[in-house]
Amino acid sequence: MSCRFFGAYLSRSGNLRIKFHNPISLTNFLNPKSPKSKPIQPFPRNPTFFSSSSKMGDARRPLSANIPPPDKAERLELLRSLEFSLNSSFSSEPLLPKPSPLIIVISGPSGVGKDAVIKRLREVREGLHFVVTATSRSMRPGEVDGEDYYFVSKEEFLAMIERNELLEYALVYGDYKGIPKRQIREFMAQGFDIVLRVDIQGAETLRKILGKSAVFVFLMAESELKLVERLIDRKTETKESLLVRVATAREEVRHVKNFDYVVVNAEGKLENAAKLVGSIIDAEKAKVWQRNASV
Ligand SMILES: Nc1ncnc2c1ncn2[C@@H]1O[C@H](COP(=O)(O)OP(=O)(O)OP(=O)(O)O)[C@@H](O)[C@H]1O
Structure with missing residues (x-):
């Protein structure tokens, strides 16, 4: 037009x-x-x-x-x-209403640096709310309830599903994990942008639920070798889980086509990756046709 x-x-x-x-x-x-x-x-x-x-x-x-x-x-x-x-006075009121709050879904294969990028974003950017996931698994030493996860019993988690309180949930290695809707609603109502960190399957489910109303960012390593090295160096995996994660990561890269943006988190370039995610948020805020997410 x-x-x-x-x-x-x-x-x-x-x-x-x-x-x-x-x-x-x-x-x-x-x-x-x-x-x-x-x-x-x-x-x-x-x-x-x-x-x-x-x-x-x-x-x-x-x-x-x-x-x-x-x-x-x-x-x-x-x-x-x-x-x-x-025959009309000039108004000093803003010409545009405030942009709508965004939902940003950050996903990518295991070990690509989702937590690391989000941690950096948290340090450098205001106005974002990082959703704390609810889980039925027990708390590990050093973890804080309400910060790392909301720790609830399996019964309470099932009751949350029953009451339709979760945007998305999954059973991962015997433990439930899910995204509480209320948290998103409350922070969006205060004008915060919402950041969700999910695995590729979670992102696929969220795409079905939120469609184009949310922004989907795929984090990628610069090469398969670098991704595997990163997972090895993290020293958190058993040989079995290492094999599963690496094999899954190979398959997951194909899902990038279902995302809106791809960000390469290259070795030693975490800062660049976090900056690029920030720029994506800025660009989305400047869009004429805003995404209007509601949960
Ligand atoms: N750009 C980078 N350069 C070097 N190391 C990085 C970079 N980004 C992340 N790392 C490191 O790679 C490892 C994996 O990162 P992280 O735990 O954030 O990945 P993840 O995607 O959240 O993984 P998972 O899905 O398994 O939880 C960590 O040890 C992290 O410190």
């Missing part, structure tokens, strides 16, 4: 008219159902410009008659005379 602004003139009735360069585009813009137009969604971040209706009586008088020469007049005088000519 191209609605190029062409000019303004006074109609016989004294109304200020805006002329578009391409009348067909204007028809499409005003009437999305027009057969020549593609379907257009409602414009969610509608700029609030000053009113274009003018009550000036004399249609033949040039619009600029009351405006002093800009090189001689004071700014305030020019402002007032422009307002007078347009």
